[in-house]
Amino acid sequence: MHASVGDRIVTASGVVGGSVRAGVVVECPHGDGSPPYRVRWSDTGEETLVFPGPDSLVQPEGDTGGAAGEDAPRTARSTTWHVRLTLVEAAGSTTAEAVLVAGPPEHADVGPLRSVGHARRAPQDEEIPVIGDEVAAGRALRRLADAMLGQAEDDITAVTGEQGHVHA
Incomplete structure (x- = not known):
């Protein structure tokens, strides 16, 4: 370098x-x-x-990082997104709610994305709450990821006028 x-x-x-x-x-x-x-x-x-x-x-100074003909300089940016994960366990069942609570200012009008995941213990299984938490949280986060990709597809469609598709 x-x-x-x-x-x-x-x-x-x-x-x-x-x-x-x-x-x-x-x-x-x-x-x-x-x-x-x-x-x-x-x-x-x-x-x-x-x-x-x-x-x-x-x-390098003066290098925009773009293809020929692009004159807008590329700059690094850093954005922090927060996901709030709430877990509730009762009677052998766990529910997790995942909420994207912050994002970039340009998405302030989108509103929070929310998803829910559930886990239920089989009656014969030993009660180990952390396992229910992991399963419910994993399911909620997977659904949140799907919602985020769906939002990205909608944004692509809105910007380009063509149906957006994001490969997961």
Whole structure:
């Protein structure tokens, strides 16, 4: 990996749920453009010394990352979505409700997506509540994923005027 002053660097988080960070290379101590680089992060303005790994991408200054003829620059963005999972267990039956409670501002008019999953213990099975929780939650999350893909298909249709289809 090589970079020059002015290049953009985008680094994925090393932890689940972490943010993607983007910044600008402000110093390259090595003349050949090899790491490390001093980077000014766009989210905080902080400058740090970066030794990029396989989770990083360097985008040369002026490179929009698009195909020929595209003049809109591509920028990294980070959005956090939250899913609230509520579980209720009673009499050998568990119900889970999964709700997408936050999303990007451009989807504020869509409203929350919601799904439900159920699990029921067979009468002869030992009562182990965590197993019912796992089954009900898994079913609710799978249905939520299907609802999200359906919403994406509807959005594609609305934007293109042609029936959208997302391969799961």
